[in-house]
Amino acid sequence: MSLRNLGNLLALVSIFLVTHVFGQTDFDWGSVAASDNLTWVECYSSTIQCSRLSAPMNYSNPSAGSFSLALIRIPSPLTGTASYRGPVLFNPGGPGGSGVEAILGFGAQISKAVGPEFDVLSFDPRGIANSTPVISFFKTDVERAAFDFGPHATDPTATPDVLPSQWAHYQALGRLAKDRDTAGVLAHVSTDNVARDMLRIVQAHGQTKLQYWGISYGSVLGATFATLFPDKVERLLIDGVLDMGGYFAPDFANEIIDADKVLQAFFDECHKAGPTACAFYANSSAAISHKLDTLYQKVLAQPVPAYSPSLPQYGFVDHPTLKNAILVSFYQPYSSFSALAQGLALLENGDGSALYQLSTPRVAEPVLAIVCGDAAKVTDDAATLKKYVKSIEKISSFSSIVAGVRLVCSGWRVNPDNFKGPVGGVTSFPLLLIGNTADPVTAIAGAKKTAKQFPGSVVLTQDGLGHTSFASPSACTIGHIQAYFQNGTLPAVNTVCPVTEPLFPLPSTNSTQTPRELHQEISLAEVTVELRNSYRRVARGGFF
Numbered sequence: 001m002s003l004r005n006l007g008n009l010l011a012l013v014s015i016f017l018v019t020h021v022f023g024q025t026d027f028d029w030g031s032v033a034a035s036d037n038l039t040w041v042e043c044y045s046s047t048i049q050c051s052r053l054s055a056p057m058n059y060s061n062p063s064a065g066s067f068s069l070a071l072i073r074i075p076s077p078l079t080g081t082a083s084y085r086g087p088v089l090f091n092p093g094g095p096g097g098s099g100v101e102a103i104l105g106f107g108a109q110i111s112k113a114v115g116p117e118f119d120v121l122s123f124d125p126r127g128i129a130n131s132t133p134v135i136s137f138f139k140t141d142v143e144r145a146a147f148d149f150g151p152h153a154t155d156p157t158a159t160p161d162v163l164p165s166q167w168a169h170y171q172a173l174g175r176l177a178k179d180r181d182t183a184g185v186l187a188h189v190s191t192d193n194v195a196r197d198m199l200r201i202v203q204a205h206g207q208t209k210l211q212y213w214g215i216s217y218g219s220v221l222g223a224t225f226a227t228l229f230p231d232k233v234e235r236l237l238i239d240g241v242l243d244m245g246g247y248f249a250p251d252f253a254n255e256i257i258d259a260d261k262v263l264q265a266f267f268d269e270c271h272k273a274g275p276t277a278c279a280f281y282a283n284s285s286a287a288i289s290h291k292l293d294t295l296y297q298k299v300l301a302q303p304v305p306a307y308s309p310s311l312p313q314y315g316f317v318d319h320p321t322l323k324n325a326i327l328v329s330f331y332q333p334y335s336s337f338s339a340l341a342q343g344l345a346l347l348e349n350g351d352g353s354a355l356y357q358l359s360t361p362r363v364a365e366p367v368l369a370i371v372c373g374d375a376a377k378v379t380d381d382a383a384t385l386k387k388y389v390k391s392i393e394k395i396s397s398f399s400s401i402v403a404g405v406r407l408v409c410s411g412w413r414v415n416p417d418n419f420k421g422p423v424g425g426v427t428s429f430p431l432l433l434i435g436n437t438a439d440p441v442t443a444i445a446g447a448k449k450t451a452k453q454f455p456g457s458v459v460l461t462q463d464g465l466g467h468t469s470f471a472s473p474s475a476c477t478i479g480h481i482q483a484y485f486q487n488g489t490l491p492a493v494n495t496v497c498p499v500t501e502p503l504f505p506l507p508s509t510n511s512t513q514t515p516r517e518l519h520q521e522i523s524l525a526e527v528t529v530e531l532r533n534s535y536r537r538v539a540r541g542g543f544f
């Protein structure tokens, strides 16, 4: 394995390490009192500030307790001058992604992208990470680890006839979650409440309207805000936009209609790149596809043992693990296709470890609580789920993975009467939506559909692969983002931004990133590369 490929692999593996490192933070959130106003203190580094804001658990019943939200910001260097423009709120998706972790990981790049007039502000949504109380059903990490959320447990086609026992597994989990929720937290972590929290943050900051940048699930949060508070939109950018109807159904089939385009690109570009750059090379695109089919058959007949030193954990690569690893690597093709090819080549030779490490669980407690709580209640029994899995089978070769969402929600028992769509409305400023031509988990059709619900909004297409525009550097895209935040300029309808990065860079390419001073003058092209690289290091499990 070349050093670069090893580097790629380690970068993906560091998903876990980053989470781990930030888990034992060097900042004590308990040292800041939660209050109704924003008092900022220096935290983590001299360029970053933190605060805790209280928010009512139930906005209709302020006496029903409160959340304490962890807020983090990179202040504008122009604070106090006439040029200062207030905060841009950022949400990294998930659902359940930590805004604190996002700002620590790539806040400096977000700041450079929007410009020095703005603070960049994010927050751990209610129930998440450093906000309290936190969503947690399990009493110990051992109990959590014993409850399988891996591909075998969440892919209804993992093995023939596994679905009924998976269904039972999530019925049990739904009961457990409800029984343990004695403080009644779960009914209040819905997306509409997070949108209300955003308005509260903005107002505590002394502004009247929201400036927002949300990616992936952050698009659901942004669209929900725009629906509930259409006259409070100053700027609203959503990138990696979900099919909103599908999110609230829940039926994620429409999200992955482009996943096979990414698969085809893997075959085509691997063939074009040649055997030096692509370890899974064969002499035609069809031959590479055939090799993959053979590999699927091989692990179906007999899974391959594996060991992940970073977890550390022993396991094996079976059919659902392989499928999941491939889809996970499609999130960031420009930095993971080489590693995927390497992993497939090793698997062919009986070594499953690299592939095993690429496959990350997608379901976790916050995902369940937020996705299943936001969506219409799922009452499907095992037979109904089986029909559903069958009905979306033709949509994509990865459809069984997203079918897992309906499966896990089938046991969910906390179903508050919260906002469940449809999104839409006439907003006080038009929305900017961004979609990649081939995004594996938020197909651009979602952006186009959502734009229709918000008159005047514009979809910018980034002509690349991967999940959200962060997957590939494009100075063109960041230029439009900056013009939108700074000048309120929307791209012309049908604007397409090119991506020029190779999918299989030659092993000699050195993509090591040089650390930059915050607010240092650098080109948009440099910002985009840094954003891609630092986002990759922080990206985590979860669907969006």
Ligand SMILES: *[C@@H]1O[C@H](CO)[C@@H](O)[C@H](O)[C@H]1NC(C)=O
Pocket (backbone or CB within 6 Å): 035, 036, 037, 038, 039
């Ligand atoms: C913020 O709130 C705290 C208590 O909630 C109060 O003591 C403090 O004076 C407030 N600060 C400002 C600037 O309003």
Ligand SMILES: *[C@@H]1O[C@H](CO)[C@@H](O)[C@H](O)[C@H]1NC(C)=O
Pocket (backbone or CB within 6 Å): 058, 059, 060, 061, 187, 188, 416, 417
């Ligand atoms: C929030 O409070 C209102 C008014 O008391 C109540 O009707 C509603 O059920 C509460 N929502 C939740 C999720 O508990």
Ligand SMILES: *[C@@H]1O[C@H](CO)[C@@H](O)[C@H](O)[C@H]1NC(C)=O
Pocket (backbone or CB within 6 Å): 283, 284
């Ligand atoms: C590809 O390789 C196979 C043997 O490995 C050979 O039979 C076939 O002709 C080759 N095809 C091309 C297009 O080179």
Ligand SMILES: *[C@@H]1O[C@H](CO)[C@@H](O)[C@H](O)[C@H]1NC(C)=O
Pocket (backbone or CB within 6 Å): 479, 482, 483, 484, 486, 487
């Ligand atoms: C915003 O508009 C000003 C004046 O027209 C222009 O100089 C500047 O380049 C624009 N900024 C962006 C980011 O497009």
Ligand SMILES: *[C@@H]1O[C@H](CO)[C@@H](O)[C@H](O)[C@H]1NC(C)=O
Pocket (backbone or CB within 6 Å): 510, 511, 512
């Ligand atoms: C890659 O770049 C870094 C930083 O510029 C340098 O330290 C390193 O030696 C380079 N590696 C290779 C293989 O060129």
